[in-house]
Amino acid sequence: MLKSSVADFKGDDGMNGAESLLETLGHNGIEVCFANPGTSEMHFVAALDRQPHVRGVLGLFEGVVTGAADGYSRMLDKPAATLLHLGPGAANGLSSLHNALRARVSMVNIIGDHAGYHRSLDAPLTSDIEGALRPFSNWVRTSPSANSIAKDAADAIGYSLSGQISSLILPADTAWNSADEYTQPPNAIAPTPVSANPAEIEAAAVRLRASGPRTAILLGGRALRSSQLEVAVQIAEATGATLLAETFAARTERGAGRPMVTKIPYPVEPSVELLQNFDSLIFVDAKPPVAFAFFAYPDKPSVLTAPDTTFFTLSPIGADSLQALEDLHQAVGAGPTDRRLAEAARSSRERSSLRAELAPAPVPSGTITAAKLAAWLSGAIPENAIVLDESITTGRDFYAQTAGSQPHDYLGGTGGSIGWALPVGWGCDLESRPEGRRSRIRRFGNVQPAVTVDLRAGAARHRRAHLRQSEISDSAQ
Numbered sequence: 001m002l003k004s005s006v007a008d009f010k011g012d013d014g015m016n017g018a019e020s021l022l023e024t025l026g027h028n029g030i031e032v033c034f035a036n037p038g039t040s041e042m043h044f045v046a047a048l049d050r051q052p053h054v055r056g057v058l059g060l061f062e063g064v065v066t067g068a069a070d071g072y073s074r075m076l077d078k079p080a081a082t083l084l085h086l087g088p089g090a091a092n093g094l095s096s097l098h099n100a101l102r103a104r105v106s107m108v109n110i111i112g113d114h115a116g117y118h119r120s121l122d123a124p125l126t127s128d129i130e131g132a133l134r135p136f137s138n139w140v141r142t143s144p145s146a147n148s149i150a151k152d153a154a155d156a157i158g159y160s161l162s163g164q165i166s167s168l169i170l171p172a173d174t175a176w177n178s179a180d181e182y183t184q185p186p187n188a189i190a191p192t193p194v195s196a197n198p199a200e201i202e203a204a205a206v207r208l209r210a211s212g213p214r215t216a217i218l219l220g221g222r223a224l225r226s227s228q229l230e231v232a233v234q235i236a237e238a239t240g241a242t243l244l245a246e247t248f249a250a251r252t253e254r255g256a257g258r259p260m261v262t263k264i265p266y267p268v269e270p271s272v273e274l275l276q277n278f279d280s281l282i283f284v285d286a287k288p289p290v291a292f293a294f295f296a297y298p299d300k301p302s303v304l305t306a307p308d309t310t311f312f313t314l315s316p317i318g319a320d321s322l323q324a325l326e327d328l329h330q331a332v333g334a335g336p337t338d339r340r341l342a343e344a345a346r347s348s349r350e351r352s353s354l355r356a357e358l359a360p361a362p363v364p365s366g367t368i369t370a371a372k373l374a375a376w377l378s379g380a381i382p383e384n385a386i387v388l389d390e391s392i393t394t395g396r397d398f399y400a401q402t403a404g405s406q407p408h409d410y411l412g413g414t415g416g417s418i419g420w421a422l423p424v425g426w427g428c429d430l431e432s433r434p435e436g437r438r439s440r441i442r443r444f445g446n447v448q449p450a451v452t453v454d455l456r457a458g459a460a461r462h463r464r465a466h467l468r469q470s471e472i473s474d475s476a477q
């Protein structure tokens, strides 16, 4: 991901903190900055405008800014940056940030603050920014000086790479002061990944061999991508295990020709009914007890699994889930008494009944119902589309009905905070537009598009031009 070192600002006058930030972002592969800045971020905007590596994209509402960064990262598995205006600007973006946190995407938020000496005056926009960001970020830091910005930015990027949200607060004077100790952009270093526990992999393999049909492999996060699913389906074919997906997954690669996964339903009763079929759940990039109800209800269980269910954490969140699945595959097939399993696994790709066939439902007619909508949708998804499913009640059949649609990416509402599909779809657009290769289908409810309706204005502006400083200055407060 590292580009060769970028140097955009070197001149006789040296560089300021904002310029060191932009060089560091560009050097470490950040290509897009979704932004809704104000006066305290003007030096960052000036630096953004004067270099070619990081593209500025204006969003008029901060929930759109953070939502778009979420969509961008869901598609590319790499961070976008955001630029937000002090505590209130960041607070406007928190709902989408919450969904992004739950989607476990990579994101680097840059939040401006008053200059250090100005904070004690308690000017109107003063607030506890760290306090506001902490529940919605995995990493929060305030940079103390112009000379610390580059290192702090590299730390923020590095931390985000494994699917985390970093929030870096930059007081305005850190932007305009000289970064006289800065020589070159530091490299972002991702934290050492969590590793899977070999004993847990072996224990899961033993369980699969002993009672595969009573075992479910519960996949979440990045384990719902094709490469992981290809291995998981072979394990399922070889052992009789069932593949399950978390209810609201960030992005699932599915459709005709791809492995099929059963999503744990949203309502309590069908979830309990499904999960009582299993004595064991093997978690892959999902953490126990993920199988709990979305809400508590009087007289209904919160935990949906059967009482004596055994849990195996095959691949903890953030670990290399593909490696863990391959290790499990090998462990399942390599037992001395189980050559048969290895044979079955090898040939499963050809004969798998767990692989979807292209089977769109016939186009329905007559009065529109939720079931007919789902049927229509199954044939309406073009190949390689990105589908954003923000429906809550009307869309209960959508996922099942689209299993046999053309191959597509299916994005879900990870954090339960509504109004996400328009902004996230916009961020997906930025990923897909250069090649013009993707269609997008959004499944609207009645309410949710209105939540972020101002997106349309922002998207239209973006189509006209990339962000220019004068454009941002117009929106500054």
Ligand SMILES: Cc1ncc(C[n+]2csc(CCOP(=O)(O)OP(=O)(O)O)c2C)c(N)n1
Binding pocket: 095, 390, 391, 392, 393, 394, 395, 416, 417, 418, 444, 445, 446, 447, 448, 449
């Ligand atoms: C930020 C936020 N506010 C409120 C809610 C509560 N809520 C959940 S669903 C919903 C309405 C959704 O309606 P619609 O978009 O029409 O979807 P449908 O249920 O019809 O599929 C509301 C207000 C929420 N989940 N998130």
